[in-house]
Amino acid sequence: MIGIFGGTFDPVHYGHLRAVIEVGEIFGLEQVRLIPNKTPPHRLEPSASASMRLEMLQLAACTLSNVVIDTRELDREGPSYMVDTLSSLRGDFPERPLLLFVGSDAFNGLTTWHRWRELFDHAHIVVMTRPGSSARPENDFWDVLQVFEAGDLARYKAGKLFFQPITQLDISASAIRKMIAEKRDPRFLLPDAVLDYIHSHHLYQNA
Ligand SMILES: Nc1ncnc2c1ncn2[C@@H]1O[C@H](COP(=O)(O)OP(=O)(O)OP(=O)(O)O)[C@@H](O)[C@H]1O
């Protein structure tokens, strides 16, 4: 099974990294693909450029095993729609179960994503429960798709919805950007190498 973890990563932090390790272990994933977006469809333009967000991700993930940084969204023009990304990954991995991981905050907006129903044609969706955000908006569709045994994800290539609690780390990129703009110290919320990069490139000086 292959894990897919998309994000803006502006910047990457320990909430992301801890989640990647935990889902890799829990589901016995052969690899987790970290996919930074180029043009996020549902939010303002990121503060750091795509190439800087990628460099920070590389610094953060270089010690993780079975993690691949996948640049297909950076290589594509236009909005970084996840349905296009999953369709392209399905082409690369025709026979493997694909697990798209989203935090509960991202899941709560899922029905506003571009062609969202088609996401399930290509992958399962695993919702990682996250502090400050309860993970189940009203939607009859979810009852049809939800499975309660992680083993069901391995039996099908796509199409199931699963909720997975993970260690709760109340860390967000927006809070880190704000701390830096306010000249506060965000150490231990993100890797030192990423923080050094942020300081040396004078990122996030303005909130
Ligand atoms: N602390 C966390 N624990 C679990 N999942 C997280 C955490 N932070 C982010 N995620 C998830 O990682 C994915 C990418 O998130 P993103 O890169 O937007 O980070 P963010 O911290 O949510 O950023 P921002 O604060 O700018 O919105 C999303 O699915 C999000 O829900």
Ligand SMILES: O=C(O)c1ccc[n+]([C@@H]2O[C@H](COP(=O)([O-])O)[C@@H](O)[C@H]2O)c1
């Ligand atoms: O495809 C969409 O319409 C879509 C809408 C909102 C978010 N996404 C993707 O979902 C992932 C998490 O989004 P975010 O905003 O929490 O970084 C990231 O890979 C985004 O590109 C995708």
